[in-house]
Amino acid sequence: MSLIDLANPSRFLALTARILPWLAAATAILLAIGLYQSATAPDDYQQGATVKIMFIHVPNAWLSMFVWGVMSLASLGTLVWRHPLADVAAKAAAPIGAAFTFLALVTGSLWGRPMWGTYWEWDARLTSVLILFLMYLGLMALWRAVEDPSRAARAAAVLTLVGAINLPIIKFSVDWWNTLHQPASVFRMGGPTLDRVFLIPLLVMAIAFTLLFVTLHLAAMRNEILRRRVRSLQMMQASRKAA
Amino acid sequence: MTALSALIQRDIRIALRIGGGALIGVLFFLSVVVLMPFAVGPDLKLLARLGPAILWLGALLASLLTLDRLFMADHDDGSLDLIVMSRNSLELACAAKALAHWIAAGLPLIVATPVLGLLLNLDVPSTAAVALTLLAGTPALTFTGMIGAALAVTLHRGGLLLAVLVLPLSIPVLIFGVAASEAAISGPQSFGAPFAILCALSLVSFVVGPVAAAASLRQGLD
Amino acid sequence: MRLSGRGVSCVRGGREVFASLDFEASSGEALAVIGRNGSGKTSLLRLIAGLLAPAAGSIALDGGEAELTLPEQAHYLGHRDALKPALSVLENLGFWRDFLGGEVFDAGESLASVGLGHTAHLPAAYLSAGQRRRLSLARLLAVRRPIWLLDEPTAALDAAGQSLFTGLMRAHLARGGLIIAATHGPLGIDAPELRIGGAT
Numbered sequence: 001m002s003l004i005d006l007a008n009p010s011r012f013l014a015l016t017a018r019i020l021p022w023l024a025a026a027t028a029i030l031l032a033i034g035l036y037q038s039a040t041a042p043d044d045y046q047q048g049a050t051v052k053i054m055f056i057h058v059p060n061a062w063l064s065m066f067v068w069g070v071m072s073l074a075s076l077g078t079l080v081w082r083h084p085l086a087d088v089a090a091k092a093a094a095p096i097g098a099a100f101t102f103l104a105l106v107t108g109s110l111w112g113r114p115m116w117g118t119y120w121e122w123d124a125r126l127t128s129v130l131i132l133f134l135m136y137l138g139l140m141a142l143w144r145a146v147e148d149p150s151r152a153a154r155a156a157a158v159l160t161l162v163g164a165i166n167l168p169i170i171k172f173s174v175d176w177w178n179t180l181h182q183p184a185s186v187f188r189m190g191g192p193t194l195d196r197v198f199l200i201p202l203l204v205m206a207i208a209f210t211l212l213f214v215t216l217h218l219a220a221m222r223n224e225i226l227r228r229r230v231r232s233l234q235m236m237q238a239s240r241k242a243a
Numbered sequence: 244m245t246a247l248s249a250l251i252q253r254d255i256r257i258a259l260r261i262g263g264g265a266l267i268g269v270l271f272f273l274s275v276v277v278l279m280p281f282a283v284g285p286d287l288k289l290l291a292r293l294g295p296a297i298l299w300l301g302a303l304l305a306s307l308l309t310l311d312r313l314f315m316a317d318h319d320d321g322s323l324d325l326i327v328m329s330r331n332s333l334e335l336a337c338a339a340k341a342l343a344h345w346i347a348a349g350l351p352l353i354v355a356t357p358v359l360g361l362l363l364n365l366d367v368p369s370t371a372a373v374a375l376t377l378l379a380g381t382p383a384l385t386f387t388g389m390i391g392a393a394l395a396v397t398l399h400r401g402g403l404l405l406a407v408l409v410l411p412l413s414i415p416v417l418i419f420g421v422a423a424s425e426a427a428i429s430g431p432q433s434f435g436a437p438f439a440i441l442c443a444l445s446l447v448s449f450v451v452g453p454v455a456a457a458a459s460l461r462q463g464l465d
Numbered sequence: 466m467r468l469s470g471r472g473v474s475c476v477r478g479g480r481e482v483f484a485s486l487d488f489e490a491s492s493g494e495a496l497a498v499i500g501r502n503g504s505g506k507t508s509l510l511r512l513i514a515g516l517l518a519p520a521a522g523s524i525a526l527d528g529g530e531a532e533l534t535l536p537e538q539a540h541y542l543g544h545r546d547a548l549k550p551a552l553s554v555l556e557n558l559g560f561w562r563d564f565l566g567g568e569v570f571d572a573g574e575s576l577a578s579v580g581l582g583h584t585a586h587l588p589a590a591y592l593s594a595g596q597r598r599r600l601s602l603a604r605l606l607a608v609r610r611p612i613w614l615l616d617e618p619t620a621a622l623d624a625a626g627q628s629l630f631t632g633l634m635r636a637h638l639a640r641g642g643l644i645i646a647a648t649h650g651p652l653g654i655d656a657p658e659l660r661i662g663g664a665t
Contacts, residue, residue, distance in 0.1 A: 119361050120364065122285030122287075134273065134277060138270065234591060237583065238584050238596070246563060249559075249564050256556070257549055257552065321547040322547040322549075325541065325565070328514060328537065464511075
């Protein structure tokens with residue numbers, strides 16, 4: 001099944017209709033395994049049981065960046081290769097990425113609370129994720145600002161690529177800003193090295209969340225294709241003569 | 244339904260459906276608040292001390308920038324002509340549009356305040372105080388800002404010029420809004436006095452705003 | 466009811482558009498305003514609608530309702546269609562019906578009368594230019610006002626739309642209404658002409 005075949009929306013719908021249930025099942029199984037492994041992992045000597053939030057926080061944080069990468073690839077597909085489904089992929093991914101980013105923020109906040117005493121600390125990592133969250137929201141606003149999806153697609157593609165280029169710059173700036181104002185904090189998220197007993201549940205959760213993204217993304221792409229069909233039908237109905 | 248409530252309902256519907264809806268104002272509010280620590284540093288004590296001021300400035304800027312289009316859309320598509328020719332007073336129609344704008348764009352800012360207070364290390368009572376002053380003061384910002392929005396139609400300009408014209412008018416609201424918040428948070432001044440003045444400013448703007456906006460719009464009809 | 470203007474002059478942007486214009490129309494009559502582009506047809510209509518002030522002269526309405534001003538008894542159909550793309554077709558018309566008030570009729574039926582019944586719940590953004598014009602015409606039906614001030618009403622309308630519009634005009638005049646219309650081409654009904662700005 002080549003990429004060309006997938007370019008046809010109808011074939012895409014047919015293909016995803018077949019594989020989506022399997023993907024969903026695989027996601028559920030992996031998530032269950034991962035959660036079980038996370039729950040049974042030993043407590044950290046320093047942080048106690050709260051370290052287990054890491055098993056949700058780290059995959060989400062990683063995915064928030066991964067999804068932007070997927071959107072960047074899709075944006076290249078729109079601008080350079082003009083793949084027909086590229087803009088559908090980009091638009092469908094944005095809210096999912098934003099949700100993962102939001103979860104990363106919330107879990108990060110909860111994880112830090114016992115250490116910091118507050119629900120929020122302007123720590124370098126979390127702040128970068130917050131900025132990424134704002135960028136996601138801005139992108140979603142841009143998609144909605146233009147009524148015609150294909151026109152919005154080109155603008156969103158440019159913004160996504162600009163964002164992708166800027167993300168390392170922003171990350172570097174925020175790290176620098178943080179060292180300027182605060183001594184290196186004792187508590188570092190994710191730790192410098194992870195003991196193997198933590199590594200395996202973390203990897204399982206990471207794969208599970210990635211599968212979750214793929215499942216949700218394909219489902220969202222299906223919805224977007226159907227939504228555009230509805231719009232075309234409505235426009236056709238408007239233009240036909242009165243009965 | 245009555246004419247003015249139809250106008251309010253229409254404006255709220257449009258605000259909620261177009262683009263990112265009124266939530267774009269909340270996103271801007273969030274962005275402004277996030278910008279502050281990069282400028283002043285992430286010291287939580289400092290941020291908590293500045294919290295009310297940062298929130299008020301963010302709400303002020305978010306209000307101002309979303310008001311720009313208040314009358315422009317109606318002017319551009321010819322609706323304003325029909326509104327002027329209707330059997331409703333233009334002043335009341337302007338007030339109705341401003342009220343719709345505050346409901347669709349101002350109230351979400353107030354709802355977003357607790358989350359932003361969290362980012363600025365404000366505790367719950369402090370955030371509640373700021374939210375209360377915003378509730379009393381954002382109507383004043385909307386009804387004063389509408390004068391600028393009406394001038395934008397008359398002058399066929401928008402953006403920064405209008406912000407520059409309206410900002411001085413917003414200063415009293417900012418002063419008493421922040422003062423009331425800080426009085427509630429740390430005392431020792433009373434909360435009641437600045438809060439009452441804040442409410443009075445809103446009430447005055449309910450009259451001055453629509454009258455000035457209507458007068459300005461009539462000039463800009465051709 | 467008689468709508469008349471005496472010695473009306475209009476100045477726009479420092480330029481005198483027309484001067485000392487006299488005109489008159491009574492119930493059941495239509496007046497066609499003819500002139501080349503820029504001659505002031507739109508300005509004249511906006512003057513009568515109260516959206517512009519005349520530089521000289523006066524416009525008067527005899528008859529009609531005493532407590533209402535001239536604009537409050539008139540429909541103005543300008544170049545732009547006062548249409549909100551974010552709302553549905555029915556929501557657009559329903560709003561004007563509720564807002565303009567007075568003697569009103571069912572919005573759905575008005576839409577059907579102009580051939581837009583099948584678009585009622587679709588976003589107004591999906592309408593073509595001719596359909597948007599028809600939506601403006603539906604406004605004339607949904608809210609009844611005695612005076613119609615129409616600026617190029619048949620622009621963007623196809624042949625079916627134009628004959629529909631002619632029918633609407635005849636019905637309005639038969640009810641004792643009054644029409645002043647700026648037009649390039651023939652209006653479709655017998656109407657005395659008011660020429661502005663020299664020959665077309």
